[in-house]
Amino acid sequence: MSKNIFFESKGPFKLNILFPSHSTSNNKVNDIKTLDKAGKLDLTFFDSLKYKNLAEKTKAGSCITKENLKRYLPKTCEAIIVKSVLFELAKVTSKFYPNADLDYPDNSLKKPNKSKFPGVKFGNNVLIGKNVKIGKSSIIGSNTIIEKNVLIGKSCTIGSQIMIKNTVVGNNVVIQDGAKIGLKGFGFIPLKGKNLRFPHVGKVILEDNVEIGASCTIDRGSIGNTVIGKNTFLDNQVHMAHNVNVGENCMIAGQVGFAGSSTLGNNVSIGGQAGVSGHLKIGNNVKIGGGSGVVKDIPDDTIVMGYPAVPLKEFLKKK
Amino acid sequence: MSKNIFFESKGPFKLNILFPSHSTSNNKVNDIKTLDKAGKLDLTFFDSLKYKNLAEKTKAGSCITKENLKRYLPKTCEAIIVKSVLFELAKVTSKFYPNADLDYPDNSLKKPNKSKFPGVKFGNNVLIGKNVKIGKSSIIGSNTIIEKNVLIGKSCTIGSQIMIKNTVVGNNVVIQDGAKIGLKGFGFIPLKGKNLRFPHVGKVILEDNVEIGASCTIDRGSIGNTVIGKNTFLDNQVHMAHNVNVGENCMIAGQVGFAGSSTLGNNVSIGGQAGVSGHLKIGNNVKIGGGSGVVKDIPDDTIVMGYPAVPLKEFLKKK
Amino acid sequence: MSKNIFFESKGPFKLNILFPSHSTSNNKVNDIKTLDKAGKLDLTFFDSLKYKNLAEKTKAGSCITKENLKRYLPKTCEAIIVKSVLFELAKVTSKFYPNADLDYPDNSLKKPNKSKFPGVKFGNNVLIGKNVKIGKSSIIGSNTIIEKNVLIGKSCTIGSQIMIKNTVVGNNVVIQDGAKIGLKGFGFIPLKGKNLRFPHVGKVILEDNVEIGASCTIDRGSIGNTVIGKNTFLDNQVHMAHNVNVGENCMIAGQVGFAGSSTLGNNVSIGGQAGVSGHLKIGNNVKIGGGSGVVKDIPDDTIVMGYPAVPLKEFLKKK
Numbered sequence: 024m025s026k027n028i029f030f031e032s033k034g035p036f037k038l039n040i041l042f043p044s045h046s047t048s049n050n051k052v053n054d055i056k057t058l059d060k061a062g063k064l065d066l067t068f069f070d071s072l073k074y075k076n077l078a079e080k081t082k083a084g085s086c087i088t089k090e091n092l093k094r095y096l097p098k099t100c101e102a103i104i105v106k107s108v109l110f111e112l113a114k115v116t117s118k119f120y121p122n123a124d125l126d127y128p129d130n131s132l133k134k135p136n137k138s139k140f141p142g143v144k145f146g147n148n149v150l151i152g153k154n155v156k157i158g159k160s161s162i163i164g165s166n167t168i169i170e171k172n173v174l175i176g177k178s179c180t181i182g183s184q185i186m187i188k189n190t191v192v193g194n195n196v197v198i199q200d201g202a203k204i205g206l207k208g209f210g211f212i213p214l215k216g217k218n219l220r221f222p223h224v225g226k227v228i229l230e231d232n233v234e235i236g237a238s239c240t241i242d243r244g245s246i247g248n249t250v251i252g253k254n255t256f257l258d259n260q261v262h263m264a265h266n267v268n269v270g271e272n273c274m275i276a277g278q279v280g281f282a283g284s285s286t287l288g289n290n291v292s293i294g295g296q297a298g299v300s301g302h303l304k305i306g307n308n309v310k311i312g313g314g315s316g317v318v319k320d321i322p323d324d325t326i327v328m329g330y331p332a333v334p335l336k337e338f339l340k341k342k
Numbered sequence: 343m344s345k346n347i348f349f350e351s352k353g354p355f356k357l358n359i360l361f362p363s364h365s366t367s368n369n370k371v372n373d374i375k376t377l378d379k380a381g382k383l384d385l386t387f388f389d390s391l392k393y394k395n396l397a398e399k400t401k402a403g404s405c406i407t408k409e410n411l412k413r414y415l416p417k418t419c420e421a422i423i424v425k426s427v428l429f430e431l432a433k434v435t436s437k438f439y440p441n442a443d444l445d446y447p448d449n450s451l452k453k454p455n456k457s458k459f460p461g462v463k464f465g466n467n468v469l470i471g472k473n474v475k476i477g478k479s480s481i482i483g484s485n486t487i488i489e490k491n492v493l494i495g496k497s498c499t500i501g502s503q504i505m506i507k508n509t510v511v512g513n514n515v516v517i518q519d520g521a522k523i524g525l526k527g528f529g530f531i532p533l534k535g536k537n538l539r540f541p542h543v544g545k546v547i548l549e550d551n552v553e554i555g556a557s558c559t560i561d562r563g564s565i566g567n568t569v570i571g572k573n574t575f576l577d578n579q580v581h582m583a584h585n586v587n588v589g590e591n592c593m594i595a596g597q598v599g600f601a602g603s604s605t606l607g608n609n610v611s612i613g614g615q616a617g618v619s620g621h622l623k624i625g626n627n628v629k630i631g632g633g634s635g636v637v638k639d640i641p642d643d644t645i646v647m648g649y650p651a652v653p654l655k656e657f658l659k660k661k
Numbered sequence: 662m663s664k665n666i667f668f669e670s671k672g673p674f675k676l677n678i679l680f681p682s683h684s685t686s687n688n689k690v691n692d693i694k695t696l697d698k699a700g701k702l703d704l705t706f707f708d709s710l711k712y713k714n715l716a717e718k719t720k721a722g723s724c725i726t727k728e729n730l731k732r733y734l735p736k737t738c739e740a741i742i743v744k745s746v747l748f749e750l751a752k753v754t755s756k757f758y759p760n761a762d763l764d765y766p767d768n769s770l771k772k773p774n775k776s777k778f779p780g781v782k783f784g785n786n787v788l789i790g791k792n793v794k795i796g797k798s799s800i801i802g803s804n805t806i807i808e809k810n811v812l813i814g815k816s817c818t819i820g821s822q823i824m825i826k827n828t829v830v831g832n833n834v835v836i837q838d839g840a841k842i843g844l845k846g847f848g849f850i851p852l853k854g855k856n857l858r859f860p861h862v863g864k865v866i867l868e869d870n871v872e873i874g875a876s877c878t879i880d881r882g883s884i885g886n887t888v889i890g891k892n893t894f895l896d897n898q899v900h901m902a903h904n905v906n907v908g909e910n911c912m913i914a915g916q917v918g919f920a921g922s923s924t925l926g927n928n929v930s931i932g933g934q935a936g937v938s939g940h941l942k943i944g945n946n947v948k949i950g951g952g953s954g955v956v957k958d959i960p961d962d963t964i965v966m967g968y969p970a971v972p973l974k975e976f977l978k979k980k
Contacts, residue, residue, distance in 0.1 A: 125499050125516060128465045128483030146766045147788055150466055150484055164766030165788055165806055168484055168502055180763050183806055183824055184841075186502055186519045195855075197763060200824045200841045201876075203503075203519045203556045209577035215591050215609075216573055217514075217551055232855055237841045237878045240520075240556045240578040240596075254854055258847035259878040260900045260918075262579045262596045262614075272853050277878075277900045278918045278936075280579075280597045280614050282632070290853075295900075295918050296936045296954075298597075298615045298633050313920070314936050314954035314968055316615075316633035330633055330649060330968060444818050444835060447784045447802030469785055469803055487803055487821055505821055505838045522838045522875045525820075528896035534910050534928075535892055536833075536870050557839075559875045559897040559915075581898045581915045581933075599898075599916045599933050601951070617916075617934045617952050635934075635952040649952055649968060 027054070028172050029189040030120045030224045035064070038085055038101070041115055045103045050084060055116055055224075057247040058083065066115065068246070069096065070108040073302060087111050109221070110212045116222040116246065123222035126188065126207050129170040135163075146183060158194065173205075176231070189223075189243045193231035199259070201238040204229075208242035208265030208283060221245050223265060230254075236261060236277070245283075252289065264301070276313065288323065297332075312338075346373070347491050348508040349439045349543045354383070357404055357420065360434055364422045369403060374435055374543075376566040377402065385434065387565070388415065389427040392621060406430050428540070429531045435541040435565065442541035445526050448489040448507065454482075465502060477513065492524075495550070508542075508562045512550035518578070520557040523548075527561035527584025527602060540564050542584060549573075555580060555596070564602075571608065583620070595632065607642065616651075631657075665692070666810050667827040668758045668862045673702070676723055676739070679753055683741045688722060693754055693862075695885040696721065704753065706884070707734065708746040711940060725749050747859065748850045754860040754884065761860035764845050767808040767826065773801075784821060796832065811843075814869070827861075827881045831869035837897070839876040842867075846880035846903025846921060859883050861903060868892075874899060874915070883921075890927065902939070914951065926961065935970075950976075 038048040053064040058074055061067040061083035069078045069088040078086075078095040085101040093102045105111040117124060132150040137143075142159030149163050152171030157163070161175055164183030169175070173187050176194035181187070183200045190205035198204070210221035225244020233251050235241065236259035243249055244266045251257070252271035262280045269275075270289035279293050282301035291305060294313025299305065304320045311317060312328030312335070321327055326335040333341075357367040372383040377393055380386040380402035388397045388407040397405075397414040404420040412421045424430040436443060451469040456462075461478030468482050471490030476482070480494055483502030488494070492506050495513035500506070502519045509524035517523070529540035544563020552570050554560065555578035562568055563585045570576070571590035581599045588594075589608035598612050601620035610624060613632025618624065623639045630636060631647030631654075640646055645654040652660075676686040691702040696712055699705040699721035707716045707726040716724075716733045723739040731740045743749040755762060770788040775781075780797030787801050790809030795801070799813055802821030807813070811825050814832035819825070823836055827843035836842070848859035863882020871889050873879065874897035881887055882904045889895070890909035900918045907913070908927035917931050920939035929943060932951025937943065942958045949955060950966030950973070959965055964973040971979075 126501055126518060127499060128463075128481055128502055130463065130465070132466050132484055144766075144768065146768070147770050148467065148485075148786065162766055165770055166485060166503075166786075166804060180765060182764055182844075183766055184503060184804075184822060199764060199844055201520065201557075201839065201878075203578075206501075206518055206556050206578075209555060209575070209595065211575060213591065213593060218553075218573060218575060218591075234856075236847060237844050238520075238557060238839075238876060242578070254856060256847070256849060256856060258900075258902075259841075259844075259880070260579065260898065262577075264577075264596060272851065272856075274851060276847065276920070277902060278597070278916070282595070282614055295920055295938075296615070296934070300614075300632060313938060313956075318632075445820055445837060446818060447782075447800055447821055449782065449784070451785050451803055467786065467804075485804060485822075503822060520839065520876075522822075522897075525837055525875050525897075528874060528894070528914065530894060532910065532912060537872075537892060537894060537910075557876060559839075561897070579898065581896075583896075583915060597916070601914070601933055615934070619933075619951060637951075 027120075027224060028174075029226055030123050032119050033121065034119045036118065038066075038103075041066070041118065042103050042111075045105070046085070046101065048085075048101060050101075052085065055112070055119060055246055056083070058086075060247065063099075066103075067100075068108055068112045071302070087115070107212070110219070112246075113212055113219055113221045116224065120222050120224045123207070123224045124220040129168075129188065131171050132168065164200065170205075182237075189225075190227040190229065192229045193233065193253075195232045196229050197234040198229075199235060199237040199239075202235050202241070203239075204235065204241045205243045206240065208245060210245050210265060210283070225249065225266065227251075230271075233257075239263070258295070270307070346439075346543060347493075348545055349442050351438050352440065353438045355437065357385075357422075360385070360437065361422050361430075364424070365404070365420060367404075367420060369420075371404065374431070374438060374565055375402070377405075379566065382418075385422075386419075387427050387431045390621070406434070426531070429538070431565075432531055432538055432540045435543065439541050439543045442526070442543045443539040445507065448487075450490050451487065483519065489524075501556075508544075509546040509548065511548045512552065512572075514551045515548050516553040517548075518554060518556040518558075521554050521560070522558070523554065523560045524562045525559065527564060529564050529584060529602070544568065544585065546570075549590070552576075558582070577614070589626070665758075665862060666812075667864055668761050670757050671759065672757045674756065676704075676741075679704070679756065680741050680749075683743070684723070684739065686723075686739060688739075690723065693750070693757055693884055694721070696724075698885065701737075704741075705738075706746050706750045709940070725753070745850070748857070750884075751850055751857055751859045754862065758860050758862045761845070761862045762858040764826070767806075769809050770806065802838065808843075820875075827863075828865040828867065830867045831871065831891075833870045834867050835872040836867075837873060837875040837877075840873050840879070841877070842873065842879045843881045844878065846883060848883050848903060848921070863887065863904065865889075868909070871895075877901070896933070908945070 035051040056065045058077040058081040067083035129152045131153040135151045144162045146165030157175040158177030161179040167185040170188035175192040188205040207223040212219040228250045230253040232254040234256040241263045242265045255273040258277040264283040266284040268286040274292040276295040285303040287305040288307030293311040297315045306323035310326040315332040316330040317332045328338040354370040375384045377396040377400040386402035448471045450472040454470045463481045465484030476494040477496030480498040486504040489507035494511040507524040526542040531538040547569045549572040551573040553575040560582045561584045574592040577596040583602040585603040587605040593611040595614040604622040606624040607626035612630040616634045625642035629645040634651040635649040636651045648657040673689040694703045696715040696719040705721035767790045769791040773789045782800045784803030795813040796815030799817040805823040808826035813830040820838040845861040850857040866888045868891040870892040872894040879901045880903045893911040896915040902921040904922040906924040912930040914933040923941040925943040926945030931949040935953045944961035948964045953970040954968040955970045967976040
């Protein structure tokens with residue numbers, strides 16, 4: 024079971040301590056994970072029929088869910104029935120991870136001690152947090168900040184005026200100036216007067232050979248991670264929300280925006296300024312025209328265009 | 343009458359000195375304000391029938407306007423009749439505030455003298471201008487710049503690589519990395535060869551519990567202010583132009599853009615990449631779909647979508 | 662013939678060394694240039710019928726092209742026939758300019774030696790590369806980085822937290838905080854596993870009286886330059902890809918995006934969030950409505966709107 028290297032858990036907790044009015048079980052809960060990643064000692068959550076297939080197969084020991092969804096969970100999983108899954112999830116996640124609701128600036132930042140980073144070139148005024156690791160032949164540009172526990176592979180070219188936190192970077196990755204990577208996402212329970220922020224205990228994973236354009240913003244996952252697959256390139260000013268998962272060899276043009284939790288296959292290309300709504304599944308080899316607004320799942324090998332995006336033939340007919 | 347804490351006025355001036363060919367009055371003009379904020383000793387401006395209601399009730403002593411709009415002004419208000427209201431306004435504003443046409447970088451910036459900021463935590467390389475005030479328990483991240491006279495409340499979490507100028511920040515406000523707040527807006531009189539920039543003497547006001555996402559740009563007001571109401575949250579890469587006024591408890595997703603001078607009510611939610619044109623009035627409890635282009639006023643309790651945005655039912659019918 | 666001040670050429674090379682299986686000529690090739698800029702000792706490229714007119718008049722000594730386009734080239738120009746013009750162009754450009762595929766952070770950056778910049782005001786922590794020249798009465802804000810060989814004119818106001826590289830800036834230019842100018846563009850040959858990056862050996866040229874808004878990204882040219890004409894103003898968060906050429910006195914509102922290689926005439930105005938596809942020709946005095954998606958050339962004096970953008974009358978009829 025992989026440990027969370029960025030956020031320290033206050034757990035384990037017993038289930039009946041976490042949910043005194045919902046459970047009498049004194050089973051231990053070690054961590055909170057998504058339906059597909061959770062194990063016997065983990066708590067998970069299930070809030071939408073979209074995730075029925077994952078729910079049916081989850082190995083989680085317990086699950087926050089709603090009355091009408093309970094029946095999809097396996098018998099090995101204790102259902103914690105609530106009215107608002109996300110509200111209860113936010114509260115319980117805050118018990119495990121009390122400092123993940125906000126990005127408190129890292130107070131361990133220092134000028135890099137170059138002897139700890141053999142073969143790495145640093146520009147001026149670089150700031151590095153504790154436990155950061157950077158592979159040899161990587162370059163870090165001036166005024167860039169790399170917060171604690173970040174891992175960066177070999178032969179990366181990290182530009183200037185960049186922020187990287189809560190992120191694992193592969194080899195040969197290129198990040199251009201001004202990008203902000205690994206920040207908390209836009210997740211909260213709206214409450215008049217004072218919204219309740221959803222903790223973000225996930226990370227960003229940039230696989231080998233990824234390129235991130237200037238001034239992109241890539242938020243880390245809330246529960247689970249934001250992942251960009253091998254050899255996928257992003258142009259400037261792309262915004263990627265929490266928990267988006269992009270496959271390999273994709274090409275994403277300037278100013279494209281992704282709402283949270285969508286997954287993209289491999290070899291997807293997206294034209295400039297297109298938008299992808301949340302919780303969608305975009306297949307392999309999909310092409311999305313510039314300026315399109317994608318609001319539905321897209322099967323493999325499809326070309327779509329328009330607002331809302333439809334298959335190309337349909338788009339041309341409408342014109 | 344509130345003093346402008348960010349820009350020093352060269353006034354008062356006499357009206358016949360400001361407009362020698364338009365007025366013989368030697369009444370004093372203390373300042374330039376919007377129709378609703380101006381008092382007896384202020385000059386105001388009135389350029390569009392949209393603002394007729396405000397014009398009829400203005401308490402301003404004098405007003406730059408056009409021949410056809412003059413009749414809406416109360417008798418207590420001396421009309422200065424011109425061909426281009428904005429051109430004359432730009433010129434006269436420059437007389438009062440000669441250094442507000444551009445953002446000249448603050449030359450009073452220094453590392454913070456920590457004894458002046460009890461209970462405030464600073465990251466590395468923070469730069470603070472003179473007369474900045476920051477409430478206790480606030481945190482300021484590394485490489486952030488806070489220019490002169492900015493006021494920041496208590497318990498704020500200001501990230502890294504941020505610029506804040508000409509701004510008043512409430513309590514419990516969160517600003518994420520890379521945001522640029524309080525810069526001059528995109529206002530000028532187009533002139534071939536050398537545009538005439540409109541002075542920006544207003545400020546940005548972020549009320550309590552506001553959250554601003556990474557790499558947002560929020561311009562200050564020209565005359566009047568840009569205001570974000572209590573507990574309103576903005577996602578990453580939002581652009582808000584000068585003089586926009588947003589109510590309380592709003593939720594504005596990534597890459598949304600606002601042209602100048604629109605007002606939004608409370609509890610408004612706006613999906614990613616939507617755009618709101620200038621000088622519009624968006625009511626309370628309005629929902630604007632992602633990617634929409636809003637070009638008209640929207641009454642309370644309305645859901646709109648599309649480009650141009652129309653009520654949801656109409657949008658679904660068209661598809 | 663103008664020398665490339667930002668990238669050092671490894672040339673000249675003989676044509677039969679560059680293309681041993683395509684040419685037997687031992688003519689010297691000094692440099693690689695676009696069809697209209699190339700001279701007798703330059704290699705050029707011709708990949709699309711769009712550029713037929715330029716091809717017919719090129720003075721280049723040799724040209725990478727395809728079998729079906731060869732016939733448009735003058736007899737003075739030796740055609741190098743290949744399957745993928747861009748792939749071969751990327752490879753040969755890398756021979757001339759081996760370090761232009763990526764933005765390796767400038768390792769010559771230092772605090773400015775103020776005696777070398779008479780009449781220039783610097784904020785705190787400014788970093789300047791070698792051979793940078795800045796005209797008198799210019800101001801450079803804090804934390805801004807200006808990389809090697811950049812030229813900046815007189816009376817410019819360059820804000821804070823800005824990156825400028827591979828750029829020539831005229832007089833009276835204004836650049837607002839956080840802009841990233843002169844970075845490599847989004848150009849590569851997609852190859853599964855490891856894309857081949859297209860070298861960017863061009864520059865950005867900002868002519869006199871230009872204004873660039875906060876957090877804009879303006880990429881330099883690949884072969885050829887990205888140019889913004891006199892007195893053109895850009896609002897915040899505009900993205901301009903490589904090789905875009907904008908005329909004079911244009912007005913480009915917030916969050917507009919340009920794909921590569923389009924040209925705009927003079928007096929063009931573009932509303933917020935509009936997008937302009939690649940390789941288009943936009944005439945003089947064109948007005949493009951906010952949120953529009955331009956996918957075709959636009960003749961002079963036209964107003965367009967919509968997605969895809971059509972003349973205004975047509976747009977209104979469709980509604």
